[in-house]
Amino acid sequence: MKVGIVGVGFMGMTHAQAWSETEAQIGGIIAETESEAQALAARYGAIVYPNLEAMLPNVDVVDICTPTHTHYEMVIVAASQGKDIICEKPLARAVEQAKEMINTCRKYGVQLFVAHVVRFFPEYKLAKDAIDEGQIGRPGVLRLSRGSFRPKKPVGNWFLDEAKSGGILMDLMIHDFDYARWIAGEVKTIFAKKVSSGNPDAPIDYGLAILKHENGAISHISGAWAYPPPTFRTHIEIAGDAGLIEFDSDATAPITSLLQSRESDSQDVGLPSSPLSESPYTTQIKEFYAALQGHKSARVSAADGLAAVQIAEGALDSARLGKAIELENLAEVRS
Template sequence: MRVGIAGVGFMGSTHAAAWAETDARIVGFIAETVEEAQPIAQQYGAKVYADYAALLDEVDVVDICTPTHLHVPMILEAAAKGKHIICEKPLALNVDDALKAVQACRQAGVHLFVAHVVRFFPEYALAKQIIDQGQIGRIATLRLLRGSYRPKKPVGNWFLDESKSGGILMDLMIHDLDYARWVAGDVESVFARKVSAVHQGSPVDYGLVVLKHRNGAISHVAGAWAYPPPTFRTRFELSGDQGMIEFDSQATSPIESLIIRPHSEAPDVGLPSSPVRESPYTTEIKEFYTALKEGKTPRVTAEDGLAAVQIAAAAVQSAHSGQVVYLESLGEGLQ
């Protein structure tokens, strides 16, 4: 299977390393400039394409790792050419665009997989399995935390432009919003707050989202772009009427000092670590690849990506309005 990767930033490089662990062939890359893509293309013995259309003409599947605001146009173009698609999260910045992408892929008969990688982290996957087995009874409350430093780029930091990234609620916290829905089911209402909605221009950001699930469960999701690089920490507490599951990425760490330093060796975007031998990003790509080859359904579908966008977009709306947002059924988009 011939694979093309759009975007050569940190996620594009991460996905390329994952594809290299399969028997698929990375045909080429596309980036904002040809020069930007040359090093990674040489690393994988691939070609640099001058434009997206040319890349699509020579691949079977395209892996989209570009800034979020570019996802939907690239999905639509790939679907029109009959190419299968893997897209980094979030699928889109709003529900209408996400639904348009899902429907276009259905009509074209191509697969669309959204890379919500938290479902592939072993601690999160194991907790889901324990809950599905009924070991903690009926799920009642979920508390989820994801904290990192504010994304940094030498130039053109699109992460800090909410019109391009959706901000902390859409870009960072959508991971746990998706996980909460995966564990506790569809969401009925969303209430959110975030620092940057009150203090514009703040050098850090913090968000809190409360979800009410249709089965009565409640999720409290917190996210921070407030730590010094390269810190990334996660935590969850999942409670049922017969027990609880806890995880804290810092639980086995000694006392540490977190000091903001002017020059820090850290990637542009914080990524959580995993103690397992195989990277969860590799596990994710392998599962998507198997789904493409064998027609199996992976643990993240296009409809899951759509639902995650709906929840995150409602959180963004709530944070700016100060009101609870009630979610409407997406109808066929989630069937």
């Protein structure tokens, strides 16, 4: 199986590393400019292609690690060429696009996976398993939070362009929207607020959302691009009628460094890190790889990706309109 990776930012590089731990071959790499792709291509013996059209005939699977607003067009093109696809989250910038992506993939009989990597983090998976086993009874109130610093980019910072990324509610909080839905099921209504500082000396974005699930559970989701680099922290609290699960990334860090400070550059985006024998990104790619070969199904589907985009879009609408948004049943999700 030959994989073509589109995008060489943090996610493209991470996926390339993950693919290298499978039997698949990284056949091609595309970046905005060919020179940006050279280093990664050299490391994995891949060919640099100038664009998607040039790469598609030479690969079996396309792994799309580009900014959110570009996912739609690339998926449509790759699907129409009969290629299986892995797409970074959010699946698309808009619900209508995500629906069309799924339907196009169905039409051409290709597989589409969305990289909601949080489902592959062991702490999140273990909590899900514990709940499925009934360890805390029926979940009633979920609290999920995720916080870091505002993403930096030397040029063209698409993260901060809400038209491209959907901002903090879609780009960051979609992780926990997806997870809340994984735990407590379909979401009926959402109410959200967000603040984005326009002051360049105060790089702060923060979002809050309350979800009501169809089964009666309620979820509180918060997302922060507000902390000083290199902070990245996550928190889970799931209260059930027969128990409570808590997770705090700071409290469970096995190593705390209190080193005399030395000036150092932090990375462009905040990243989770806990020492593990296998990166969750690798676990994810391995599972998609097995699913592509028909060996086993993946724990997250394109329909899940669409549902997460729908929740995030509802959050954006709610924050803009100041009212609670009722989410409609999507045939692509329910079927």
